[in-house]
Amino acid sequence: MINEDFEFIIEHTNKQIVIVDTQWVLYRSHYSFKGLENSQGMPIGHIYGLSILIQNLCKLNCEVFLSLEGHCTARKSLVEEYKAQRTDSALGTMFINDYGRINDLTSDLPNVHLIQSDEYESDDVMFSAAKLCEKHNKICYIHTLDKDLYQALSPTTFICTKVTSSGFQDIVDVNSQKYTSWFKDLRPQELPIYRAFKGDSSDNIKPIVDRLPAKFAMDMAKYMYENNGKLEGFKPEKNSVWMQKVINNWQVFLNNYKIMKLNEIPFNFIHKSLPGAWAEIASRYKLTQYAWFMSYILNGGK
Numbered sequence: 001m002i003n004e005d006f007e008f009i010i011e012h013t014n015k016q017i018v019i020v021d022t023q024w025v026l027y028r029s030h031y032s033f034k035g036l037e038n039s040q041g042m043p044i045g046h047i048y049g050l051s052i053l054i055q056n057l058c059k060l061n062c063e064v065f066l067s068l069e070g071h072c073t074a075r076k077s078l079v080e081e082y083k084a085q086r087t088d089s090a091l092g093t094m095f096i097n098d099y100g101r102i103n104d105l106t107s108d109l110p111n112v113h114l115i116q117s118d119e120y121e122s123d124d125v126m127f128s129a130a131k132l133c134e135k136h137n138k139i140c141y142i143h144t145l146d147k148d149l150y151q152a153l154s155p156t157t158f159i160c161t162k163v164t165s166s167g168f169q170d171i172v173d174v175n176s177q178k179y180t181s182w183f184k185d186l187r188p189q190e191l192p193i194y195r196a197f198k199g200d201s202s203d204n205i206k207p208i209v210d211r212l213p214a215k216f217a218m219d220m221a222k223y224m225y226e227n228n229g230k231l232e233g234f235k236p237e238k239n240s241v242w243m244q245k246v247i248n249n250w251q252v253f254l255n256n257y258k259i260m261k262l263n264e265i266p267f268n269f270i271h272k273s274l275p276g277a278w279a280e281i282a283s284r285y286k287l288t289q290y291a292w293f294m295s296y297i298l299n300g301g302k
Contacts, residue, residue: 003132005269006065006115010138015063015111017133018160019126021144022102023069025050026095028145044285046095051105051282051290053143054112056165058297066106067125068099068116068270103270104277105290108298114270120263123148127262130157141168148200150179151262153188186218187225194221196256197246205256208249209242216242 010017029049036045057064069092099114106112117125126142130152133140141160142149149159150172159172172178174188186194197217199207216236223234236243246253282291 003128003266006129006267007132007136009063009113010133010140011136013063013111015061017065017138017140018057018062018163019065019067019129019140019142020053020057021122021126021142021146021149022050022066023092023095023122024144024146025053026098027091030091030095038284038286042284043094047098047101047105047281047285048287050102051285051287053163054106054109055290055293056163058109058111058293059165060163060167062111064109064112065129066102066112066114067122067129068102068114069096069122070117070120070125099270100273101281101285104273104281107273107277108275108294114272115267116270117265117267120265120267124263124265125267127152128264128267130154131264133157141171147182148260148262150183151188151191153179184218186221190218190221190225192257192260192262193224193229194218195260196253197221199256200260203259205259206252208252208256209245212242212246220246 026046026049029052030043030046033045033048036043036048038044054064103114106114115125115129116122123146126144126149130140130142130149134154134156137156139156139158141158142152143160143163145161153159153172153174160168160170161172162169170178174180183191183194194217197208197212197220198214199205219236220231220234224231227233231246234243278294279291281287282294
């Protein structure tokens, strides 16, 4: 199994496991440090922000897995409008083209790893990594703002939206206010069913019925999860009109569910660049602080 390398690392590490939504970090960093360029006019904010995160995670003694986006189009084949509303797709392509530089950036950091799948999206990779941590009873944090990953939450898996050199902040679990304000008492396993009914505007996925009541969708999600994905026998006390609309749009639900449900998959480790490759990247992207940090690490932390 491809995932044996990942399982070996998490089994033997004494560091805190962190799975990073790298594409999200690059987008966030690009806009946080917008206008930051090197002497050739090349945008460098995305790499700069990622380098700060890597430094903070290393200082926190973490085992870091940077999940990279692949080239999968399977979800778009189900719903043509999937993510079609996003106007910054050129940015995403630029970030993917910079993955080699990210590899160089981590070349001398043995506890920072790059993981990816050519057949599935980064969300599936992060979900799968978290499920392997759960299998081995290892606590892990997923660093992301993406609510799709909430279905990975478990007694061993947490979402963390902010990391500083002081630690993890804005931590989400099923009992946190952030989770319950959106999903009430739904279990993480029920989320893809509920969200298939309600849609997701951030990914341009339409609800199967406009203005479908949230409580009605939650009741259906709970019922379907308890009944092996079947809705037969579900008898709402009211809202019979909504029920008929749901039945009339069942194929839309099925397509939405296939998009919303994250998959447990095999994923690949990307082979590291040659030692010292980080130095050229640090110079090109004006990462002076990162260069000092790497020199400190390579000198044994002295």
